[in-house]
Amino acid sequence: MAATPIAVVTGASSGIGAATARQLAAAGFRVVLTARREDRIEALAAEIIEAGHEATAYALDVTDRAAVDEFATAFRSLAVLVNNAGGALGADPVATGDPADWRQMYETNVIGTLNVTQALLPALTASGDGTVVILSSTAALSSYEGGGGYVAAKHGEHVLAETLRLEIVGTPVRVIEVAPGMVRTEEFATTRFRGDTEKAAKVYAGVDAPLTASDVADTITWAVTRPSHVNIDLLVVRPRAQASNTKIHRTL
Numbered sequence: 001m002a003a004t005p006i007a008v009v010t011g012a013s014s015g016i017g018a019a020t021a022r023q024l025a026a027a028g029f030r031v032v033l034t035a036r037r038e039d040r041i042e043a044l045a046a047e048i049i050e051a052g053h054e055a056t057a058y059a060l061d062v063t064d065r066a067a068v069d070e071f072a073t074a075f076r077s078l079a080v081l082v083n084n085a086g087g088a089l090g091a092d093p094v095a096t097g098d099p100a101d102w103r104q105m106y107e108t109n110v111i112g113t114l115n116v117t118q119a120l121l122p123a124l125t126a127s128g129d130g131t132v133v134i135l136s137s138t139a140a141l142s143s144y145e146g147g148g149g150y151v152a153a154k155h156g157e158h159v160l161a162e163t164l165r166l167e168i169v170g171t172p173v174r175v176i177e178v179a180p181g182m183v184r185t186e187e188f189a190t191t192r193f194r195g196d197t198e199k200a201a202k203v204y205a206g207v208d209a210p211l212t213a214s215d216v217a218d219t220i221t222w223a224v225t226r227p228s229h230v231n232i233d234l235l236v237v238r239p240r241a242q243a244s245n246t247k248i249h250r251t252l
């Protein structure tokens, strides 16, 4: 009997990562959940096992290269890596934005993705049929006021995805970039505004049905379950009420 294919999901302790872990497990992958908050990924792994699927949890900070390398030693063969860990910090204009926020966003979104992808690429290649997913954002494709540091970091992830795809063509690994627009997750906007739930709520105010974590997990799961020769290079997904990063219909 063939072994169950393994999918590693970073940032699986909340939002899109948690929803993706649930859906990939239901699609037949043994999911390996990683994030810094161990209690949350352990609880989610237990929930997935309870539902009759396979899951394990491994606490990991994607910016810690030594820890990422240690994590990667567990894999000789890997089917799917979902680079989802990331997020935004602040919404200040370029004129006053804190360089520390910019640095941290670059470190988590770009270097974190680079660390995990580099460390697991040998196992993805060894599988004979690997998939790297990079969760960027529509912020990876165009700018918006107050988005500078996040937009710069997500553009960095977009470039990483495009460059990697060029460099490894001919190997049995595909690179899929999923770029969501507005997704209402429990923590994304609250983290961005450092716990200010009022400011966070304003992001979604009056928007008829922002995407949910489950909507994005659905697009990721669809993309990675296409036949091996089909590469969804870039999948942009937005709520119907959002035509661009700045053109959002609000009923206020």
Ligand SMILES: NC(=O)c1ccc[n+]([C@@H]2O[C@H](COP(=O)([O-])OP(=O)(O)OC[C@H]3O[C@@H](n4cnc5c(N)ncnc54)[C@H](OP(=O)(O)O)[C@@H]3O)[C@@H](O)[C@H]2O)c1
Pocket: 010, 011, 012, 013, 014, 015, 016, 017, 034, 035, 036, 037, 038, 060, 061, 062, 063, 084, 085, 086, 087, 088, 108, 112, 135, 136, 137, 138, 179, 180, 181, 182, 183, 184, 185, 186, 187, 188, 189, 191, 213
């Ligand atoms: N929500 C949106 O509107 C939206 C739109 C487009 C793209 N995205 C992108 O989608 C991804 C997930 O967003 P989300 O909305 O689900 O946000 P979220 O609920 O805030 O989840 C972020 C996840 O990243 C993990 N994380 C953060 N820093 C980490 C680190 N250094 N090491 C390991 N894990 C880390 C967090 O886990 P721990 O804190 O436990 O480590 C958490 O699981 C992000 O890359 C985000 O930029 C979000």
